[in-house]
Amino acid sequence: MKHLLLLFLFLLAVPDMSAQQDHDATIIAYRGLRFACGDSVTPVLRIKNVGSQSMGTCVVETWKNGLVVNSFNWLLDVPALTNEERQPAMPILAATDGDMLEFHIISVNGVPDEDSTGNVSSFTVGMTPTSCELQTVEVEVLTDAQPGETAWAIRDELGQVLAQGGPYANASSTETQWLSLPANVCFGLELTDAGGDGITGGHLIVRCNGSEVIQIEGSTFTHEAYEGLHSGTVLGVSEVQSQLSLQLFPVPAHDQVEVRWSAPLSPDQLHVVDAAGRTVLEMGLAGSAHQTSLDLHELVPGFYTVLLRSQNGVVVEQLLVN
Template sequence: MKKTLLLGFMALAGFTAHAQLPAGSTAPDFTATDINGNVHHLQEYLDQGKTVIIDISATWCGPCWNYHGSHALKNFYNNYGPNGSDEIVVLFIEGDGATTLADLQGTGGNTQGNWTTDPYPIIDSAQIASLYQITYFPTVYRICPNGIVTEIGAQNAVNLKNSVQNGCGQMLTGAQNNAEIEDVTLNLCDASTPIDFNVNFKNYGVNAITSGEIALKENGNAIATASISSNVSTYGAGTVSFSNVTINEGSEYTLELNQVNGGAPFDGPLSAPKTADVTVAQTGNNNSLVVLVQTDNYPGEISWRIKDSNGAVVANGGPYQAGPGAAGAGGPDANTTKTHNVVIPEGVADCFSVELLDSYGDGWSLGSTAHGIEVYSVGTAEPIFDYTAGNFGSNVTLNAAFKTAGILSTDNDLTVSKFAVYPNPSNGVFNFSTQEAVSVTVTDLTGKVVYTAADINNGGSIDLSQLQTGMYIAQVKGQSFEKTEKLVIK
């Protein structure tokens, strides 16, 4: 991850007074509730004969984020945990008591990104970190069924398996033919032209996948199949291609593994059908566009391109000004909105793709604001295309992003009133990104006014933490626009 923080070594004085638990110690027992409300009792897992791996980390810790980004624990969990053979337990322990749920979800101000994307449980408990006497983040422990705890370091999935088998004497069988289809979005320029698209999958089984078949179903009926023909090793990724498929906008589409290696796929959560998200490109009312780019905390690394249907670049921007912080963090272009006026030549009615790039390779994922890109057609209040970015790696291409009508605007003022509220949901504090001062009236679902504020400028906030959790309605008014927002307090 970007800018590995040297804070991998603990800066919390409450922990440095302890020594690391020596190898061979009996693991302190604990019962804790994860962020989804599920209860975990260590001794109960050990009594079931399962080895438990605990990763004690902190959301602000660069080395911890590096390990999270390797997906070692995700791979191990999907093969040998509940998503596979269910022989082991993986628990992520957030060890800094100052961490919030927003930090874990990647929207807080003290985080490296979204930590909730992997499937294993997350427990926010500085008490467990103290119980295990950690002196730095991340600390990865192996707890054998006999209760003996050993620090094993940040290992990959293969070495985690070897550590369990060699250190605990628990022989792991894993799952065979255990594959998962990744999330699929079918981007259409229109709903009448057949499209070609790829579907990615990952092998979480102990054996290589050398053959298989994925079916595309429309409203439950198979309309196309694609074959797996490559050799995909354990924890490897593969791709199948569908060609000349007509997608109807009103239908529901799912992708299902018909067979893997000549037989049924592993019967587990990962083999469940995946629903495809069908999107049809919106058409702007003219070719005069405004592109709003919401940068992250490292603007010197991010850039973007818009391409026409032939793949030619018609507009681009970035990288932006790097900041004075470590590796270019911060500065005037960080965590802000950059505005670009783009004019597509008159007469060009085309379908365009948008490509986001990050030179470091971790997407647009760090900072105190939302990150992404929006495209407006001049004269429209809502974007014809918007995308919220995260850790997409070095680049992501968003096909069939928007279309143009072929005519130019008669309005010479290529500006768009921009407003956003974040994080949402939140713990009650909502921040505002706005190009003009706004007033806000918040009502509950019965229509009762519970909060009002005026003259909120860009970077301002409102604090609704005194209200009960649930949904509220905010009426936002500026000089040039009015907007209704749903606010959710967790």
């Protein structure tokens, strides 16, 4: 009985290490580009407040190749509540292929972080991004037998999602999406499989002007694949050719717009893409007599991109719906 009493008193004296700490944060994920855009990287972290107190400040150290290069005192305009996640951008960092970057959470609210779990994240700067001379690209996904496991996202250098696709509903099907990206910008393409077995027999392809610039075979990864992309400065095949080959009337348009193109173009597909890169209208053009009409009743007012796809590439024109 005496031994049981001593054990009970000992357990009371030992702190419960599993109890929630007051000042504690953890790194959920790295969201910035994983390659140098030019000669630098803007690190972006997904950080969660797991402490019982609201998080108003958080100090994060950045290390490069084993040496501390900066200490960032992140001041939150609105404190993060318990279990709330935020996504700060760290100071821009000079980096090249092969550099090892580490991020260490040092303190929360001026107090040394009270639980080291999840305090460190690292990655190796890699790959020169694939370049596309255009802003307009096509993303094609061939799904496998579990399409609901497959998803992709394109993020900018601040970790914001500009376009995404999936999870999908149809097995062994080809899903396409046209995107109009900001000009002369670097992006990260993430392809994920929730089942952890890749996309058996499937793939993801990014096309620029009809040519494959990124191809990820489903058998080459398990949970995630990542590629870099750098956009060009023109929307379509060429700005001059676009003006000569494709015309919209009237612009601005309201209920309907006439689409006309010159004889050498011979497009087989037409897509209308909104500002978020989503295809909102599409139709086949085989046998069309160099023009067609589009019903715009279902479109909300705003800017759109009309794309004509042919064997020679893609020609685009801007459309304003009022």
